Amino acid sequence: MTKKKDKKKKKELELEMREQAMVEGILEGSPDGVGVVVVRLDCGCRKMAAVTKEGEPASKVIMYRDHAESICDKCKDDQGAFIRVIEQFIHWQDPQPDQALQEMISQKVLGTATPTTH
Numbered sequence: 001m002t003k004k005k006d007k008k009k010k011k012e013l014e015l016e017m018r019e020q021a022m023v024e025g026i027l028e029g030s031p032d033g034v035g036v037v038v039v040r041l042d043c044g045c046r047k048m049a050a051v052t053k054e055g056e057p058a059s060k061v062i063m064y065r066d067h068a069e070s071i072c073d074k075c076k077d078d079q080g081a082f083i084r085v086i087e088q089f090i091h092w093q094d095p096q097p098d099q100a101l102q103e104m105i106s107q108k109v110l111g112t113a114t115p116t117t118h
C-alpha cells in the first residue's frame, strides 16, 4: 500500500450541530459504543448507529430527517440504500480508540479505512 503524503490533505468530516446532538443521545444509550457511524444520504436524511470496539452494532440503526417528523418516502422505501450515500464516517467518542483500532472498525463497518465522500 502506498501513501501519498503530498496529495491534498483528506477532507475532515465533522458533525453538524444537529448530528452532534443525535450522536450524543445514541452514545448515552449505548454503553458499549466507542463511536457512531454517521451516514448522510442524498435526500437529506441521516442514518446512524453506535458501534462497539469489535466493530459490531451497539445500538439499532436510527434514521431521521432534520426539520421533519419522519424520514422521506425514498428512505421509507429503501431504508437509505447504499447507492444514495453521500458521506459516511465514524464519529469517535472521547477518548478515541487508537488508530489501529479505528481503522479496523472502519474497515469492518464501512468497508474502508478512511471516510468516503461521493
Ligand SMILES: [Zn+2]
Binding pocket: 041, 043, 044, 045, 071, 072, 073, 074, 075, 076
Ligand atoms: Zn430520505
